[in-house]
Amino acid sequence: MKHKLEYLLQQAVAALKTQGVLDGELVAPINLERARDSQHGDFATNLAMLLAKPAKTNPRQLAEKIIAEIPADKLISKIEIAGPGFINFFINPDSQFQIVKQIHAAGPEFGLSTIGAGKKVQVEFVSANPTGPLHVGHGRGAAYGSAVADLLQAVGFEVEREYYVNDAGRQMDILATSVWLRYLEECGEVLPFPCNGYRGEYVREIAFNLHKKSGNEYRRPVELVLEDIPADEHQGGDKEKHIDALIERAKTLLGPAQYQDVFRAGLDDILADIKDDLQAFGVSYQHWFSERLLMDNGSIQQALQRLDAAGYLYKQDGATWFASSRLGDEKDRVVIRDNGQSTYFASDIAYHMNKLDRGFDQIVNIWGADHHGYIPRVKAAMQALGADESKLKVLLVQFAVLYRGTEKVQMSTRSGEFVTLRQLRSEVGRDACRFFYVMRKSEQHMDFDLKLATSRSNENPVYYVQYAHARVCSVLRQLDEKGRERNLHLGMEHLNLLTEDQETALLTTLSKYSEVLERAAVQYEPHQLIHYLRELANQFHSYYNAHQFLVDDDKLCNARLNLICAIKQVLANALNLLKIHTPESM
RNA sequence: GCGCUUGUAGCUCAGCUGGAUAGAGCAUCGGCCUUCUAAGCCGAGGGUCGCAGGUUCGAGUCCUGCCAAGCGUGCCA
Numbered sequence: 001m002k003h004k005l006e007y008l009l010q011q012a013v014a015a016l017k018t019q020g021v022l023d024g025e026l027v028a029p030i031n032l033e034r035a036r037d038s039q040h041g042d043f044a045t046n047l048a049m050l051l052a053k054p055a056k057t058n059p060r061q062l063a064e065k066i067i068a069e070i071p072a073d074k075l076i077s078k079i080e081i082a083g084p085g086f087i088n089f090f091i092n093p094d095s096q097f098q099i100v101k102q103i104h105a106a107g108p109e110f111g112l113s114t115i116g117a118g119k120k121v122q123v124e125f126v127s128a129n130p131t132g133p134l135h136v137g138h139g140r141g142a143a144y145g146s147a148v149a150d151l152l153q154a155v156g157f158e159v160e161r162e163y164y165v166n167d168a169g170r171q172m173d174i175l176a177t178s179v180w181l182r183y184l185e186e187c188g189e190v191l192p193f194p195c196n197g198y199r200g201e202y203v204r205e206i207a208f209n210l211h212k213k214s215g216n217e218y219r220r221p222v223e224l225v226l227e228d229i230p231a232d233e234h235q236g237g238d239k240e241k242h243i244d245a246l247i248e249r250a251k252t253l254l255g256p257a258q259y260q261d262v263f264r265a266g267l268d269d270i271l272a273d274i275k276d277d278l279q280a281f282g283v284s285y286q287h288w289f290s291e292r293l294l295m296d297n298g299s300i301q302q303a304l305q306r307l308d309a310a311g312y313l314y315k316q317d318g319a320t321w322f323a324s325s326r327l328g329d330e331k332d333r334v335v336i337r338d339n340g341q342s343t344y345f346a347s348d349i350a351y352h353m354n355k356l357d358r359g360f361d362q363i364v365n366i367w368g369a370d371h372h373g374y375i376p377r378v379k380a381a382m383q384a385l386g387a388d389e390s391k392l393k394v395l396l397v398q399f400a401v402l403y404r405g406t407e408k409v410q411m412s413t414r415s416g417e418f419v420t421l422r423q424l425r426s427e428v429g430r431d432a433c434r435f436f437y438v439m440r441k442s443e444q445h446m447d448f449d450l451k452l453a454t455s456r457s458n459e460n461p462v463y464y465v466q467y468a469h470a471r472v473c474s475v476l477r478q479l480d481e482k483g484r485e486r487n488l489h490l491g492m493e494h495l496n497l498l499t500e501d502q503e504t505a506l507l508t509t510l511s512k513y514s515e516v517l518e519r520a521a522v523q524y525e526p527h528q529l530i531h532y533l534r535e536l537a538n539q540f541h542s543y544y545n546a547h548q549f550l551v552d553d554d555k556l557c558n559a560r561l562n563l564i565c566a567i568k569q570v571l572a573n574a575l576n577l578l579k580i581h582t583p584e585s586m
Numbered sequence: 587g588c589g590c591u592u593g594u595a596g597c598u599c600a601g602c603u604g605g606a607u608a609g610a611g612c613a614u615c616g617g618c619c620u621u622c623u624a625a626g627c628c629g630a631g632g633g634u635c636g637c638a639g640g641u642u643c644g645a646g647u648c649c650u651g652c653c654a655a656g657c658g659u660g661c662c663a
Contacts, residue, residue, distance in 0.1 A: 033602070033605085034602075037606070037607085044605085044606085049643075049644090052643090059643080082606075084605085084606085084644075086605075086606070129663065169663055170663070171662080172663090240662095318661090330588080330589070333661095334661045336661085337661040343661065343662085345663095368657095369656085369658090370658065372589090372590050373657085373658040374658090376589095398656080398657085399657090439598095439599080440599065440600095441599085441600085444591095444592075445656065460625095464611090464625070464626085466625090467623085467625055467626075470623075471622080471623065471626085475622050475623095478623095519602065527599095527600080528602075531600060531601095534600095541626055541627065542626095542627065542628085544623095544626075544627080545627040546627080546628090548621070548622065549622060586623075586625065
């Protein structure tokens with residue numbers, strides 16, 4: 001409907017251009033909005049006000065000329081000029097009723113669009129280090145990322161969801177060493193645990209399973225393990241040196257093959273847990289992309305060679321630097337350390353080169369807001385690789401600050417003090433979790449009060465929306481219990497009986513659905529869909545309280561049933577998109 | 587210090603990219619169940635849109651400068 005009106009406006013502008021009223025070169029921004037106030041009709045445009053100045057006339061006069069050139073269409077019942085020069089469109093009530101038929105015809109497909117057809121988009125999200133279970137901070141990225149991906153798919157994009165697995169690097173060595181030390185404890189050894197190790201209970205479980213499976217195969221005498229290891233922090237030493245020495249010791253005492261076994265025990269177990277957790281949260285991926293793979297197959301070397309060939313690499317202080325400051329970054333960055341090892345950033349350059357090579361039209365990265373300083377250097381790398389940096393869109397998700405009542409909850413994977421996503425899900429339920437996370441704009445700081453979220457109270461708006469769906473189902477059950485049958489055709493014949501205020505408002509809201517979906521997708525803002533759902537549910541509940549659906553008049557009754565079934569369909573379509581259940585009763 | 591993000595009702599947040607009288611939920615107060623589920627509905631109160639300028643027909647939205655909060659500013663990942 002909106003697209004149709006925009007088209008008609010284009011026609012009018014084109015006509016005025018040929019008449020010479022408007023400059024032929026002028027680009028006319030067609031800006032059509034839903035009117036906020038029903039007195040202003042259904043749609044409004046500020047076109048005349050925008051074009052008045054270049055056309056050297058006043059807005060109201062120009063508006064009259066535009067209206068005169070808008071082709072007649074049965075969609076429109078009236079066009080008015082209002083205020084300083086708004087053009088207001090009043091939609092023919094008969095066309096408003098059509099939405100009920102359209103929804104019925106399209107069913108689960110209703111609202112989908114094709115604006116992204118033929119374009120490939122990759123969405124990378126969560127990508128948490130596999131050093132521990134996902135916590136509630138990751139949950140927000142998971143909910144937001146999957147919602148963005150699902151929305152893009154709904155409007156026609158070919159979407160690939162990817163998780164970048166940071167399975168290389170020092171953090172993983174710390175994890176492997178932590179597992180090994182806990183394993184030695186399982187074997188009956190007594191030894192201090194490094195304060196920089198991963199202290200979470202899950203590490204003990206991994207160690208327990210390893211011991212159960214492999215017995216004492218990886219056991220080494222404690223004296224050898226601790227011999228000449230620098231003091232830990234609480235002993236007055238340096239915790240970094242302490243843990244690094246322990247990693248080296250583990251590698252030497254176990255040898256490459258056995259170290260690899262322990263390493264894999266940790267990685268595989270945690271990754272399996274993360275996959276399972278996300279699956280249960282309604283999040284699926286097409287690819288799990290391994291950083292180790294990138295290192296092993298020479299991609300990093302290739303990427304650096306390309307940067308070098310483009311003249312962006314230089315050596316200084318024994319390290320290799322990428323001159324990112326020439327491309328907008330605030331300073332240059334090391335890609336190969338003086339000890340010969342490549343940095344995390346080098347992996348990331350290779351990773352993004354790989355993404356580019358896979359031919360996506362748009363690459364979307366969803367990062368925690370603490371990584372925002374990273375954006376300029378990655379964009380710089382893309383430019384240096386000769387790519388169009390606007391292909392990359394980085395969306396930041398602010399971390400949720402956790403409270404229990406008024407008390408702030410400290411979170412640290414290292415210390416093992418955190419609330420896992422799994423815990424949150426089991427307490428609050430998946431539906432409330434997802435709804436709650438996606439409700440807010442992603443870059444908005446979020447206070448997540450666990451006490452509130454875990455209390456199964458009706459304060460959580462997900463129930464409000466689900467209740468609307470359940471109520472429609474309940475009405476249909478009542479119909480059946482009263483021994484009546486729904487007559488779809490009769491109802492469609494008499495949609496014009498839907499003239500109550502609530503009915504008119506609902507028809508308008510239903511017709512907005514596909515517009516909302518498109519905007520939410522294109523702007524990467526799933527919260528817009530949530531707000532739409534609340535509005536629709538609100539209008540339905542008002543309607544429910546104001547009018548009886550199962551009235552004696554068969555025509556009116558069936559018209560109303562068709563309307564509420566349309567509401568149910570749209571609620572279900574949106575909720576399914578967000579991977580939230582649609583209960584038939586509550 | 588510099589950079590990014592945020593600042594809207596007592597609290598948590600929307601505000602459709604510059605439009606018409608700034609909106610919800612929670613909380614507070616007052617009403618509505620012998621009729622399709624009261625996890626609901628109806629109504630009331632509550633605002634210097636952080637502050638000060640600027641841009642224009644028109645600013646919560648854009649530009650500048652302050653103020654405040656969070657994050658970042660590693661040869662960590």
